[in-house]
Each structure stands twice: as C-alpha cells, then as structure tokens.
Amino acid sequence: MAFILYLSVLAGTFFSAHSSVQKDDHAPYLVYLKSHFNPCVGVLIKSNWVLAPAHCYLPNLKVMLGNFRIRVRDGTEQTINPIQIIRYWNHSHSAPQDDLMLIKLAKPATLNHKVQTLPLATSTVRPGTNCLLSGLDWSQDNNSRHPDLRQNLEAPVMADKDCQKTKQGKSHRNSLCVKFVKVFSRIFGEVAVATVICQNKLQGIEVGQFMGGDVGIYTNVQKYVTWIENITKNK
C-alpha cells in the first residue's frame, strides 16, 4: 500500500511505497532530526556533531538517536538538543548547492550498538562501486509524521561525467550521483535514501530537491571535509 505525505512547508513532497518485506537494518550512525516540519535525517560524525542537509535548518529541531520505534523500547533512545547550528558559508535557499550544515549537540551522544559515529570519506570512489544508501522509513503500520525504521539498500555510484549528463547532475556543483537499479521496485523518498556510504565512510548526503527518476543526487561530502574538520576540531 502506498501513501503520500504532502508537507507544504519547504515544498517537500515525500513518496513512500512499501515493499512487502521491511527490515530494520543496522545503520547506527543515522539520526532523526525531529521538527514540526519536514522529516530530516542527519549523520553522527562525532559524538557531539551531526552532519545534515542545510535545508533541514528548521525551528525546534531535536536530534533523536538510537531506536526510533515506539513500541519496542530498548534503552538506546536519546533525544539531544542542538546548541549550535552552522550552515555551510555559501549555502543559499535558492540553489541546491552546498546543502550542508553542522549541528553541535548540547552533550555528547552515548554510544551503543544503535548509536555510532561514521567517518567521512576523504577521497572519491571508483565509478561502479556499490555503496549503501541508508535512510529512515515508515514501518508498515506507522502513519505518523515521524519515520521509525532504518533502511539500507545497495546502489552503484555513477561516473562524474555521466552524472553531469543527467538533468539533475548538471545543475549541481559538487554532486555525487547514484544509479537506482531496477531491483528497487519502491518509489523512493528523500528520507528513505538520505545518505550514501561507500567503504564504510560517508560519501554523500541528500540534497534538497528529490528529483525522482532513476538517478539519486547527493552532496559530495568529500569536497567539504576541510570545512567540516575546521569547525568540529577541538570542540
């Protein structure tokens, strides 16, 4: 059964069509950015820093870590307030470029099997490399605004020159493109495929406009490592 969540704020339209079998996959670095607006996903890169898309700069943001399922509490759940949010200096609302921000947590997260940090990629990956798309999704019985399930899927990274030939890729600087292969019978939403992880490192993070089709476009995290390290070092 498919459902569409239409959230008028920030022109977010999310599609989600459930496959018959949903698994709660292991992706302990994913955090849920809870607000009254769009559902957003970030990645825990240090125990007190989260990397997220800049369009997730929303009022009353709370960072949720650990288990997201309401019915199965397991003691890993944590909710931490941000104390500082720094958007990438060149980010602008009118362009899908440089869509990154750093969230400093009021206190470090307690790491456990469902709360882990993920290192940043510092180099490009070979085109064709199969990477993990990690994101949050709604479990079948969840009609809430808040996703509660982690999902992982595999997809190959495209060559930059092929990426530039696509409608989505050419309008984006510092992009990383992923080919959604046929096997995915689902229609993806942004939240469901929020991050690209290659060789256990964070390579890409979702951009503001999910454009559909069979190409996923992400911000190429590796191009921003200097900025990220500078802000998060010794803090």
Ligand SMILES: *[C@@H]1O[C@H](CO)[C@@H](O)[C@H](O)[C@H]1NC(C)=O
């Ligand atoms: C800053 O962003 C604007 C708009 O996307 C772009 O034209 C410009 O080249 C960017 N500057 C740098 C230094 O990346």
Ligand SMILES: *[C@@H]1O[C@H](CO)[C@@H](O)[C@H](O)[C@H]1NC(C)=O
């Ligand atoms: C769906 O998930 C959200 C967030 O965990 C929760 O608040 C809500 O109660 C869940 N709904 C159901 C039906 O489990």
Ligand SMILES: *[C@@H]1O[C@H](CO)[C@@H](O)[C@H](O)[C@H]1NC(C)=O
């Ligand atoms: C590092 O951050 C400081 C303070 O935010 C800034 O003044 C400096 O220019 C930054 N350096 C680099 C290399 O980005």
